[in-house]
Amino acid sequence: SLDWFDESHPYEAIIAFYTSLAATHSDLVTLTPSIGQSLELRPMPAVRITSATEPDTPIVLITCQIHAREWVSSSTCMYMAQALVDNFETSPEIRDLLSKSELHIIPFLNPDGYVYTWTNDRLWRKNRRLNAGSSCRGVDLNRNFNIRWAQPGGGSSSNPCSETYHGTSAESEPEIEHLVTYFKSHRPIIAGIDYHSYSQLILRPWGFTSDPPP
Secondary structure: OHHHHHOOOOHHHHHHHHHHHHHHOOOOEEEEOOOOEOOOOOEOOEEEEOOOOOOOOOEEEEEEOOOOOOOHHHHHHHHHHHHHHHOOOOOHHHHHHHHHOEEEEEOOOOHHHHHHHHHOOOOOOOOOOEOOOOOOEOOOHHHOOOOOOOOOOOOOEOOOOOOOEOOOOOOOOHHHHHHHHHHHHOOOEEEEEEEOOOOOOOOOOOOOOOOOOO
C-alpha cells in the first residue's frame, strides 16, 4: 500500500518490507538476505528486480542510505521497488526496462548509523566505527572508497571528529568492502545510482576533475 510511504520506518521494518516484496513477487524480485555484515553485525541485504532470463543482462546498481540521517534515501529506494513490481503488468516502459536489465538495490549501506539515528541522534551521518585515539566515532562511508582516497582538497578529512572523516585507509570499513565485493562479483554493471537527500542536485563522475570518466 502507498500508505506505507506516508512516514519513515526503522531498519527492521524496511528489511521486512523487502522480504515481503520478494515473497509476493517472486517472479520479479530476488532477495539476498545479506551481502555482508556491518560493524555492529547487521545484515546488509541486496534486492534484484528483473524479468530478464538471458545471461550477462546489463545491471544497474542502486545504493541507498550511505549517510544515516538521510532517511528519504531508503524511502526512495523502497518506493522505486514497489512501483516497478506494482506497475509491471500495466506499464510497457517498465516491462521493457525489466526485460532488458537487472536492477540491484542495496537498501542499507550504513545500517548501524541508520539505527543510531532512530535510537540516539537523528542527525548522525557516519557509521559507528570506534576510532583509535579519539573520542569521536564514525567514518564517512562516502569518503572511504578506493578512488582518490584522502586526496588533498578532495572534500574529505583526516580528523575523526569531522563528518567527512575518510577513515584510516581506503575501504577500511566493512560496509564499503562488502559493496565493492558485490560490485566486482556482478557483471556487467552499466550504471550506478547512489541516492542522497542533500540539495536538489544530480552529480555525475568524476567529482575531482572536469575530465569525463572512462
